[in-house]
Amino acid sequence: MFQKEVQESFKVLKQGGLILYPTDTVWGIGCDATNEAAVEKVFKLKQRHDSKALICLVADDRMLKKYVKKIPDAAFDIMDIEDNPITIIYDEPLNLAKNLIAKDNTIAIRIPDNDFCFHLLRKFNGAIVSTSANISGQATPKSFKEIHEDILKGVDYVVNLPDEKIGANPSSIIKLSNDGKVQVIRK
Template identity: 55%
Template structure:
């Protein structure tokens, strides 16, 4: 695993995009502070840049560095969620502008999966995580189902967990700075 982290890290630091296993499904990722890399992912997925993508962080401490003000309910959700849960926050800071939604929001998940945690720790920045499919196509349930176009379009494919079936996409909850909580996806 250490070798795969180093290889992925090298690509990310050069502004590249990777295909990697997450705590949910296979993801396409890049440094969330690099607008050019984010743009490459939108183009690879044939996705409108008005459709937001998720970012992964490795800790609450990192989350607090990229969200202007984390609402109190978020801490309880992060601590007690039984499944991977992504939270949409208001007022993200220090990330690529083309990641931020038109309503000034950003979806972030504190990841609890060893490879992602370690990679993000070493990168010291959030990692973009969007499903490894062309926009509108089904999310692949395994590495074997990932389209050749996606495999060819990334700069590095992480060589871990390729025989494992993926989980399901994360739950998504929106928490406004006014403390309103809305479940987007269970």
């Protein structure tokens, strides 16, 4: 059904470009999470200071292990019991663009519950940035129709799945420190 869109997105990501794509939460701007120049393009497009970290998506636990030095056991428990989209902030990220990593040496990662994302992540075989498709400081678009023209023009490829079933709200965010501390960042 969406293999053409996966293939086109894959090509753009491999070339260091930006995509606009549906996730399990909101429409997102994405790029290769290991490509510093691509991550910089995302910050520029969103008009966002790079001190505010971005979220990455990975396909599954196996892929998660490529990007986090030590995954707390609680992370697996939370992912197993949580029904709503949940992004977890981990200590000591690995193999990611330096400008994607927060100043406190953490990274926010989510395993999305979305067929298109899953297939794209599998094909890409790596982490993809996922940040809401809006200019920094503006409201997060609740649908494709609400995405600002500057965002649509600023990406290299817009995934043609405008009717894709996605949530209308960003994910919850929990910070799990290696010392066992748990902090809710966004409900």
